[in-house]
Amino acid sequence: MRLFSKAQIVASLDPEVALRCLEQGFIAFSAGKAQVPPVQGFAFPGANGDCCIKSAYIEGSATFTVKLSTGFYDNPGKGLPSNDGLMLVLSAHTGQPLALLHDEGWLTGMRTALAGRIAARLLAPPRVSAIGILGTGMQARMQLEQLGAITDCRQVMVWGRQDSELAAYRAFARALGYEVRITHDAAEVAAAANLIVCTTPSRQPLLLSEWVRPGTHITAVGADAPGKQELDPALVARADRIIVDSVAQCSQYGEVAHALSSGQIDTKQLIELGTLLASGAHGREHAAQITLADLTGVAVQDAQISSCALAAMTA
Amino acid sequence: MRLFSKAQIVASLDPEVALRCLEQGFIAFSAGKAQVPPVQGFAFPGANGDCCIKSAYIEGSATFTVKLSTGFYDNPGKGLPSNDGLMLVLSAHTGQPLALLHDEGWLTGMRTALAGRIAARLLAPPRVSAIGILGTGMQARMQLEQLGAITDCRQVMVWGRQDSELAAYRAFARALGYEVRITHDAAEVAAAANLIVCTTPSRQPLLLSEWVRPGTHITAVGADAPGKQELDPALVARADRIIVDSVAQCSQYGEVAHALSSGQIDTKQLIELGTLLASGAHGREHAAQITLADLTGVAVQDAQISSCALAAMTA
Numbered sequence: 001m002r003l004f005s006k007a008q009i010v011a012s013l014d015p016e017v018a019l020r021c022l023e024q025g026f027i028a029f030s031a032g033k034a035q036v037p038p039v040q041g042f043a044f045p046g047a048n049g050d051c052c053i054k055s056a057y058i059e060g061s062a063t064f065t066v067k068l069s070t071g072f073y074d075n076p077g078k079g080l081p082s083n084d085g086l087m088l089v090l091s092a093h094t095g096q097p098l099a100l101l102h103d104e105g106w107l108t109g110m111r112t113a114l115a116g117r118i119a120a121r122l123l124a125p126p127r128v129s130a131i132g133i134l135g136t137g138m139q140a141r142m143q144l145e146q147l148g149a150i151t152d153c154r155q156v157m158v159w160g161r162q163d164s165e166l167a168a169y170r171a172f173a174r175a176l177g178y179e180v181r182i183t184h185d186a187a188e189v190a191a192a193a194n195l196i197v198c199t200t201p202s203r204q205p206l207l208l209s210e211w212v213r214p215g216t217h218i219t220a221v222g223a224d225a226p227g228k229q230e231l232d233p234a235l236v237a238r239a240d241r242i243i244v245d246s247v248a249q250c251s252q253y254g255e256v257a258h259a260l261s262s263g264q265i266d267t268k269q270l271i272e273l274g275t276l277l278a279s280g281a282h283g284r285e286h287a288a289q290i291t292l293a294d295l296t297g298v299a300v301q302d303a304q305i306s307s308c309a310l311a312a313m314t315a
Numbered sequence: 316m317r318l319f320s321k322a323q324i325v326a327s328l329d330p331e332v333a334l335r336c337l338e339q340g341f342i343a344f345s346a347g348k349a350q351v352p353p354v355q356g357f358a359f360p361g362a363n364g365d366c367c368i369k370s371a372y373i374e375g376s377a378t379f380t381v382k383l384s385t386g387f388y389d390n391p392g393k394g395l396p397s398n399d400g401l402m403l404v405l406s407a408h409t410g411q412p413l414a415l416l417h418d419e420g421w422l423t424g425m426r427t428a429l430a431g432r433i434a435a436r437l438l439a440p441p442r443v444s445a446i447g448i449l450g451t452g453m454q455a456r457m458q459l460e461q462l463g464a465i466t467d468c469r470q471v472m473v474w475g476r477q478d479s480e481l482a483a484y485r486a487f488a489r490a491l492g493y494e495v496r497i498t499h500d501a502a503e504v505a506a507a508a509n510l511i512v513c514t515t516p517s518r519q520p521l522l523l524s525e526w527v528r529p530g531t532h533i534t535a536v537g538a539d540a541p542g543k544q545e546l547d548p549a550l551v552a553r554a555d556r557i558i559v560d561s562v563a564q565c566s567q568y569g570e571v572a573h574a575l576s577s578g579q580i581d582t583k584q585l586i587e588l589g590t591l592l593a594s595g596a597h598g599r600e601h602a603a604q605i606t607l608a609d610l611t612g613v614a615v616q617d618a619q620i621s622s623c624a625l626a627a628m629t630a
Binding site: 001003035037038039040041042043044047049051053055057064066068070071072075078080084086088090092093094095096097100102 | 316318350352353354355356357358359362364366368370372379381383385386387390393395399401403405407408409410411412415417
């Protein structure tokens with residue numbers, strides 16, 4: 001078994017190759033051609049931490065993957081990052097462990113950002129006035145990096161709570177070639193942007209329905225566990241098209257779950273990203289539609305990006 | 316993160332220390348002081364393989380463990396062992412991965428054998444006429460090694476299907492100081508032995524109730540997944556005391572599940588090993604009782620033995 005570091009993984013992964021792998025993974029998942037056992041979760045209340053274990057095998061693949069993600073939110077006070085993670089890649093032919101990718105959560109960030117890019121490619125309005133980003137963390141950065149590939153728009157408005165974080169994000173986005181506006185008021189984001197990505201661990205709605213203009217696409221990636229929520233359920237209900245990574249998982253948590261449990265939407269309205277990809281259709285049907293992609297994160301993404309990363313490092 | 320090989324683990328683990336760790340693990344589990352998420356399972360029918368992922372955290376522990384076990388039964392034809400496995404140990408304070416123990420399944424074998432020893436200590440008859448072993452594989456060997464610590468009996472009768480395997484087991488057991496008889500007839504085992512350990516992956520009963528004498532203790536460890544069965548359900552129903560590692564898990568599979576589903580026993584008859592250990596009582600109440608320990612394997616064992624092994628290697 002080989003051990004690879006985050007630095008090795010970052011240096012080797014080709015996002016364009018990974019993107020195609022992810023698309024195939026979503027398609028296989030929605031076609032029922034993947035084994036995705038139940039997620040394992042731990043809570044460590046004394047350490048303000050949690051861990052989740054997601055595993056997947058896509059039929060016909062040479063490998064399968066077990067991923068561990070941890071979030072220990074008091075770590076920064078100890079000089080450690082809050083998040084860590086690794087992926088184990090095993091042979092689907094012999095069961096042998098092939099590699100441990102100690103990516104420290106980077107591959108999870110990348111597969112989430114690439115899923116956001118896939119959703120935006122299928123759902124963003126034809127003319128993006130500005131990109132809106134809620135959140136200033138790693139995922140807020142990775143999403144912006146990926147969106148550069150699907151739109152020429154180089155205007156971004158970012159919402160955050162901390163001035164220091166907003167200033168750091170501004171510097172980051174300027175370096176990517178964006179004109180950047182920063183705000184503490186999410187309504188301003190909705191007024192300026194019609195391609196909005198929500199990346200926060202919020203537990204209450206940040207983006208209200210009344211602020212959002214027709215023709216806006218919203219990708220929400222923050223609500224990856226029960227209790228988390230970034231969107232007003234009324235906004236979910238108002239969306240003309242609702243794309244989810246997994247109907248089953250988004251019925252349990254994520255933005256869609258809140259609107260489902262309050263009866264504001266019906267499961268029949270949900271379209272899986274893999275189904276949309278397989279159809280070859282564009283997700284947005286006309287310019288005035290409000291579209292939503294609720295991406296809670298599925299293990300087939302981990303299986304695909306880890307196998308892709310391993311292939312790049314052992315080529 | 317540190318990587319340890321099977322050789323390093325085998326050289327470092329003290330079974331006596333591990334035994335006490337396991338006892339504490341069973342006690343914590345039965346007291347509801349462990350987080351044990353659902354087992355993740357994969358099937359690879361094209362490769363005649365499977366994989367399961369078991370994880371556990373015992374409250375108050377400094378670490379938690381994620382274990383992968385694989386069984387790919389065509390591997391011997393490729394010059395590879397059928398079974399492989401590893402355990403990941405992470406900090407319960409920071410979430411950081413501390414160590415990968417690539418034990419190739421050895422720690423699982425050891426924790427299973429040590430659980431058999433714990434059960435036999437609590438349940439074996441006062442005078443063991445002979446030890447009976449069903450099966451000739453690794454677990455059949457590890458169980459016999461461990462039973463030497465709880466009885467002076469050095470008579471063993473082993474049942475197997477293959478003459479070559481029986482001959483190899485005989486050589487192994489003789490080297491441990493046993494007088495060894497071998498047989499293809501499990502009834503002979505029941506006639507000779509009153510401490511019987513069943514270690515096979517059988518999918519049909521091998522040991523019939525009518526063969527088993529009063530005063531016999533039986534430990535069954537082979538039925539660790541749905542569909543597997545080594546004991547006649549009538550024998551389970553006849554047992555005066557039924558000890559299980561996990562009531563919940565043994566209600567789903569293992570020997571007890573078959574007798575429960577056919578209505579021959581009731582869940583109320585089941586006593587968890589951790590509950591028995593916590594009570595301080597001896598499991599066997601009189602010499603003529605038939606006792607059964609159905610050990611399907613619980614992730615707290617993996618958590619305890621991996622933390623024990625890691626402590627020994629980093630001391």
